[in-house]
Amino acid sequence: MSDRTRRIPEATVARLPVYLRSLAELVGDKTATVSSERLAEMAGVNAAKVRKDLSYLGSYGTRGVGYDVEYLAFQMSRELGLTHDWPVVIIGAGNLGQALANYGGFRDRGFPVAALIDANREKVGGHVHGVPVHHIDDLPRLAKDLGIAIAVIATPAGAAQSVADVLAEAGIRSILNFAPTVISVPEGTSLRKVDLALELQILSFYQAHRTPEGP
Amino acid sequence: MSDRTRRIPEATVARLPVYLRSLAELVGDKTATVSSERLAEMAGVNAAKVRKDLSYLGSYGTRGVGYDVEYLAFQMSRELGLTHDWPVVIIGAGNLGQALANYGGFRDRGFPVAALIDANREKVGGHVHGVPVHHIDDLPRLAKDLGIAIAVIATPAGAAQSVADVLAEAGIRSILNFAPTVISVPEGTSLRKVDLALELQILSFYQAHRTPEGP
Numbered sequence: 001m002s003d004r005t006r007r008i009p010e011a012t013v014a015r016l017p018v019y020l021r022s023l024a025e026l027v028g029d030k031t032a033t034v035s036s037e038r039l040a041e042m043a044g045v046n047a048a049k050v051r052k053d054l055s056y057l058g059s060y061g062t063r064g065v066g067y068d069v070e071y072l073a074f075q076m077s078r079e080l081g082l083t084h085d086w087p088v089v090i091i092g093a094g095n096l097g098q099a100l101a102n103y104g105g106f107r108d109r110g111f112p113v114a115a116l117i118d119a120n121r122e123k124v125g126g127h128v129h130g131v132p133v134h135h136i137d138d139l140p141r142l143a144k145d146l147g148i149a150i151a152v153i154a155t156p157a158g159a160a161q162s163v164a165d166v167l168a169e170a171g172i173r174s175i176l177n178f179a180p181t182v183i184s185v186p187e188g189t190s191l192r193k194v195d196l197a198l199e200l201q202i203l204s205f206y207q208a209h210r211t212p213e214g215p
Numbered sequence: 216m217s218d219r220t221r222r223i224p225e226a227t228v229a230r231l232p233v234y235l236r237s238l239a240e241l242v243g244d245k246t247a248t249v250s251s252e253r254l255a256e257m258a259g260v261n262a263a264k265v266r267k268d269l270s271y272l273g274s275y276g277t278r279g280v281g282y283d284v285e286y287l288a289f290q291m292s293r294e295l296g297l298t299h300d301w302p303v304v305i306i307g308a309g310n311l312g313q314a315l316a317n318y319g320g321f322r323d324r325g326f327p328v329a330a331l332i333d334a335n336r337e338k339v340g341g342h343v344h345g346v347p348v349h350h351i352d353d354l355p356r357l358a359k360d361l362g363i364a365i366a367v368i369a370t371p372a373g374a375a376q377s378v379a380d381v382l383a384e385a386g387i388r389s390i391l392n393f394a395p396t397v398i399s400v401p402e403g404t405s406l407r408k409v410d411l412a413l414e415l416q417i418l419s420f421y422q423a424h425r426t427p428e429g430p
Binding site: 106 | 225226228229231232233235236240259260294295296297301303309310311313314315317318319320321323324325326364365367372388389390391395397405407409410411412413414415416417418419420421422423424425
């Protein structure tokens with residue numbers, strides 16, 4: 001919450017979770033220290049960028065030794081606000097919303113799904129994978145009661161903007177959008193978009209450039 | 216398929232779909248030309264990197280004018296192998312697999328879902344959102360018959376490695392893994408991993424660094 005941390009460049013912020021994932025692997029392997037070169041290789045960036053990124057956290061490593069893995073993972077978790085859980089709501093209780101409600105990677109990483117929200121009253125009242133389904137009209141109250149700061153939009157494209165408007169009214173200012181459409185949000189709201197097709201396009205590149213016989 | 220294209224750095228390849236998405240927006244807005252600065256801003260990188268990345272495609276733009284939007288989009292689509300469709304199979308007909316089968320972003324971007332695959336015979340034989348569900352034992356034959364080059368793993372974590380092994384046997388060498396676990400694939404196979412929690416961690420950073428009163 002210091003001024004220093006708020007000046008971390010956006011591109012650096014986006015790489016912190018990637019470093020954290022690599023550090024978690026190293027912790028799992030009981031690796032005590034890591035060089036910027038090794039971390040760079042694991043994260044798919046260059047070593048100079050790793051050193052620069054980590055310097056924003058006040059981490060400089062020790063020459064000839066590298067970074068202390070556990071301490072760096074702790075620093076990064078703290079910086080990312082991951083030292084406590086962030087309950088999330090998922091808007092849209094269709095297949096995607098239900099899949100996300102059941103996605104182990106959310107809960108394991110400190111994002112328990114507190115509620116599924118749908119506009120269809122027939123879906124409301126039950127539970128999906130243990131998560132209660134509420135009506136979108138209840139969102140403002142729920143957000144307050146459950147301490148929701150982050151919402152995930154998992155509706156069809158056509159419903160995404162109206163959902164974003166409801167989220168704005170409910171005071172939710174961090175939104176992850178899975179709907180394959182562009183939405184606009186009020187100034188001061190953080191919006192991230194998951195594009196599930198992007199990774200397929202990267203695979204398509206390698207597939208297109210593959211020779212029939214070799215890799 | 217030239218030597219030139221095969222030397223494009225991995226990090227550049229990963230940015231090409233991001234540029235392409237920005238270019239698609241510009242095409243939609245009927246914008247004829249774009250500067251590297253504007254494209255950089257849209258893609259969230261710096262302008263020097265855009266110019267360097269595009270130079271790998273043989274695109275240098277025109278001083279004072281920028282890049283021709285439609286031609287650049289065409290070049291990029293061609294480089295990414297997107298000038299024809301790549302039918303994909305989705306392994307795992309649970310909520311996530313069904314959601315992906317119905318995800319408009321795949322079909323729209325040239326990745327029609329040709330089949331859903333499951334190990335549970337009770338799920339086999341029907342259709343989900345118009346996509347036929349087949350048993351995993353039929354995968355090698357299906358891959359051949361349908362010309363499948365890319366597979367999407369949408370199983371629970373525990374099943375992902377055995378699925379990857381079946382894909383290897385079926386000769387599928389491009390894999391997108393949604394299961395929240397690390398899998399190993401044979402040398403020469405392209406593997407990309409979608410980490411749905413990563414974007415939440417980025418939002419968590421901004422949420423944690425938000426002042427109660429301001430943005």
